[in-house]
Amino acid sequence: MAERHAGVGMAPWLEMELARQLSPVAAPESLWDRIQERPVPRRAVEFRLWPVAAALLLMATGGVIWQAGVHRKIRGDSDLAES
Amino acid sequence: MVLEATGKELIEGCQRGEREAFRALFERHKDKVYSIALRYAGDETMAMDIAQETFLKLFSGIRSFRGDSSFESWLYRLVVNSCFDQKRRTRRLMPLVDELLDALQAPGASVLDEVLRNELSSRVRSAVGSLPPEQRMVIVLRYTQGLSYDEIAAILGCSSGTVASRLNRVHKILERRLARLVGVGGGYRG
Numbered sequence: 001m002a003e004r005h006a007g008v009g010m011a012p013w014l015e016m017e018l019a020r021q022l023s024p025v026a027a028p029e030s031l032w033d034r035i036q037e038r039p040v041p042r043r044a045v046e047f048r049l050w051p052v053a054a055a056l057l058l059m060a061t062g063g064v065i066w067q068a069g070v071h072r073k074i075r076g077d078s079d080l081a082e083s
Numbered sequence: 084m085v086l087e088a089t090g091k092e093l094i095e096g097c098q099r100g101e102r103e104a105f106r107a108l109f110e111r112h113k114d115k116v117y118s119i120a121l122r123y124a125g126d127e128t129m130a131m132d133i134a135q136e137t138f139l140k141l142f143s144g145i146r147s148f149r150g151d152s153s154f155e156s157w158l159y160r161l162v163v164n165s166c167f168d169q170k171r172r173t174r175r176l177m178p179l180v181d182e183l184l185d186a187l188q189a190p191g192a193s194v195l196d197e198v199l200r201n202e203l204s205s206r207v208r209s210a211v212g213s214l215p216p217e218q219r220m221v222i223v224l225r226y227t228q229g230l231s232y233d234e235i236a237a238i239l240g241c242s243s244g245t246v247a248s249r250l251n252r253v254h255k256i257l258e259r260r261l262a263r264l265v266g267v268g269g270g271y272r273g
């Protein structure tokens with residue numbers, strides 16, 4: 001087992017001091033209140049925003065393509081008229 | 084009652100959106116989450132932020148928990164990631180002076196012993212706080228939660244050998260930094 005490595009060559013005072021300094025503590029009672037007061041997590045908002053952003057991008061791309069098509073058609077018509 | 088429910092029942096209750104189940108799950112794991120956050124960050128305000136963030140991630144993501152790994156491992160990974168996401172804490176400017184004042188104000192037979200003990204405690208906290216995040220987290224999970232090398236490895240996504248090597252390195256670093264404060268046999272040097 002990996003546990004055989006534990007504390008090998010380690011000074012006993014350090015082991016004791018680390019155990020003392022890093023011992024578990026009780027969470028403050030106010031933690032639950034803080035969790036309840038917290039607004040909606042940012043991730044949830046981002047999740048709702050990305051389809052809207054994608055739709056807008058799609059519409060903008062469609063608009064550019066449509067504009068390019070219109071310009072090409074006008075240029076084609078004017079070329080025909082000149083000839 | 085919900086508070087007496089098994090872990091699986093609580094998780095299922097949370098996945099159904101039952102408020103009491105959330106509260107019960109929080110009560111069951113709050114000390115563990117807060118302890119890791121506090122021992123990693125070394126600061127109560129930051130620990131509260133980390134713990135709060137962890138539980139919010141837990142509650143918002145519990146529907147996606149399918150039980151492929153144990154709930155505890157999942158929870159540990161959430162708190163570890165929240166710790167890593169936090170910015171480095173602002174160090175207290177004069178921790179030793181604070182400790183000295185505390186010791187002098189405390190009643191007791193030997194103020195000097197108290198001062199030296201507090202100095203060692205302060206140095207240990209400071210030394211742990213100055214470790215790189217991965218090394219600090221290994222030592223927090225080991226000493227705050229008493230996790231095995233295999234458990235730590237699963238949480239951090241590395242091998243048990245890596246955990247052993249990190250712990251060994253940390254022990255050597257701490258021993259080197261703190262040894263001058265400690266005499267042979269663990270006594271304090273004057």
